[in-house]
Amino acid sequence: MNESETAKNIPEPAAPRRAVALISGGLDSMLAVRVMQQQGIYVEGINFYTGFCVEGHTQAIRTSGGSDEKRNSALWVADQLGIRLHIIDVIEAYKPVLLAPRHGYGSNLNPCLDCKIFMLKKAKEWLEANGFDFIITGEVVGQRPMSQLAAKLRIISKKTELEDLLVRPLSGKHLPETLPEREGWIKREGLYDFNGRSRKPQIALARAFGFSDWSTPAGGCCFLTDENYSRKLRDLWQAQGERRYELDDIMLLKVGRHLRPLPEFKLLIGRDEGESNFLYGYRKQFITLDIVSHNGPITLIDGTVDATTLHLAARIAARYSQGHASDSVVVNVRRLDGSESTLMVVPLPKDEVNPAWMI
Amino acid sequence: MDDLSAAVAATPLPELNLRRLLCPLPVIRLEQYVAAHPEVTQLRVVATDPGVKHDIPVWCRMNGHRVIALSEADGEIIQLIQIGSL
Numbered sequence: 001m002n003e004s005e006t007a008k009n010i011p012e013p014a015a016p017r018r019a020v021a022l023i024s025g026g027l028d029s030m031l032a033v034r035v036m037q038q039q040g041i042y043v044e045g046i047n048f049y050t051g052f053c054v055e056g057h058t059q060a061i062r063t064s065g066g067s068d069e070k071r072n073s074a075l076w077v078a079d080q081l082g083i084r085l086h087i088i089d090v091i092e093a094y095k096p097v098l099l100a101p102r103h104g105y106g107s108n109l110n111p112c113l114d115c116k117i118f119m120l121k122k123a124k125e126w127l128e129a130n131g132f133d134f135i136i137t138g139e140v141v142g143q144r145p146m147s148q149l150a151a152k153l154r155i156i157s158k159k160t161e162l163e164d165l166l167v168r169p170l171s172g173k174h175l176p177e178t179l180p181e182r183e184g185w186i187k188r189e190g191l192y193d194f195n196g197r198s199r200k201p202q203i204a205l206a207r208a209f210g211f212s213d214w215s216t217p218a219g220g221c222c223f224l225t226d227e228n229y230s231r232k233l234r235d236l237w238q239a240q241g242e243r244r245y246e247l248d249d250i251m252l253l254k255v256g257r258h259l260r261p262l263p264e265f266k267l268l269i270g271r272d273e274g275e276s277n278f279l280y281g282y283r284k285q286f287i288t289l290d291i292v293s294h295n296g297p298i299t300l301i302d303g304t305v306d307a308t309t310l311h312l313a314a315r316i317a318a319r320y321s322q323g324h325a326s327d328s329v330v331v332n333v334r335r336l337d338g339s340e341s342t343l344m345v346v347p348l349p350k351d352e353v354n355p356a357w358m359i
Numbered sequence: 360m361d362d363l364s365a366a367v368a369a370t371p372l373p374e375l376n377l378r379r380l381l382c383p384l385p386v387i388r389l390e391q392y393v394a395a396h397p398e399v400t401q402l403r404v405v406a407t408d409p410g411v412k413h414d415i416p417v418w419c420r421m422n423g424h425r426v427i428a429l430s431e432a433d434g435e436i437i438q439l440i441q442i443g444s445l
Binding site: 079 | 413
């Protein structure tokens with residue numbers, strides 16, 4: 001056998017198989033990636049931005065919170081794992097998922113099952129466009145009632161047509177064998193058998209991997225699981241007379257106190273300096289009330305007002321200023337055409353703020 | 360700001376306006392811009408979300424770019440980015 005024949009018979013080292021991981025920024029997807037990395041898989045992450053992610057926004061808007069905490073968890077996780085992350089804007093594509101979910105909502109306006117199917121279909125498109133081999137998620141059997149029961153995981157796999165290509169490393173031993181296992185790209189014995197809502201196995205694995213910090217968002221990573229946020233979104237749709245939204249709408253639902261004294265208008269009142277600064281950026285899109293005689297938050301009026309209801313709105317705004325106990329408060333009114341005027345009002349007494357106004 | 364950063368700050372550069380965008384939109388818009396403008400080697404980005412002070416350097420690092428200067432004034436965060444510097 002000559003040298004060239006020898007070289008021809010030596011198989012070239014196989015290029016590592018490539019997986020794309022759905023990175024939420026939480027612990028489970030972080031662990032799932034590390035499990036696959038330990039099996040020699042090259043991983044890149046994707047994170048879909050729907051507009052409803054808890055991520056960052058409120059940290060950035062509100063004054064409190066400390067600058068050290070203002071980071072995108074998904075980017076931070078990817079950085080810890082040493083992988084690339086692609087954050088993909090799906091704001092428009094996501095609208096039908098929220099507005100008309102085929103599998104319905106959870107306890108609030110969270111269409112978790114449809115959302116998961118949507119994201120995995122998007123991930124499949126990305127996988128095919130970028131020549132990757134399979135998809136990883138951090139899903140755990142039985143962890144979430146709407147989208148992670150074993151039966152639901154099978155529905156998700158089937159509806160996304162990803163049955164063979166979807167690997168859930170944290171619960172893989174509870175699930176049917178996948179193509180990467182059959183092909184020998186990954187070993188089943190290297191997968192885990194996590195099951196249920198307990199976080200103890202994940203925390204133990206995180207410690208075993210040497211992770212000392214991870215994100216633990218209370219109530220999940222989506223505003224749609226939040227009762228208060230969902231109530232505001234329903235109110236928006238009711239006031240509009242139809243179910244639709246734009247990005248600014250859903251951003252503003254995250255900010256300030258929302259009061260609807262009358263069906264015709266809603267008030268958005270900043271709760272701190274950060275929120276007032278954020279709302280100030282919308283002053284050209286809303287009638288704006290600014291307390292000038294005292295310190296106080298900015299107030300946006302979303303809807304239509306006449307002289308009488310504008311006066312009521314100004315009294316409510318004054319109620320949330322430092323002049324709330326004063327005999328009168330001066331309020332600057334800026335209209336949509338840019339014209340300004342001032343009102344002198346008596347702040348609405350606390351007991352006249354109808355709790356039913358609070359959205 | 361060091362000498363290099365000051366020099367870059369004084370150089371006319373393409374500027375990406377990310378003002379009023381909140382996390383993660385600044386990173387999304389930056390990635391879209393860089394993908395659509397392969398001819399750009401240096402870029403100035405201006406944002407108001409304080410999260411960009413963490414997120415943009417991380418995004419740059421994982422994509423082979425580098426933030427070479429950062430300054431903050433009047434609520435605006437300005438970062439000068441060297442594209443493909445690593």
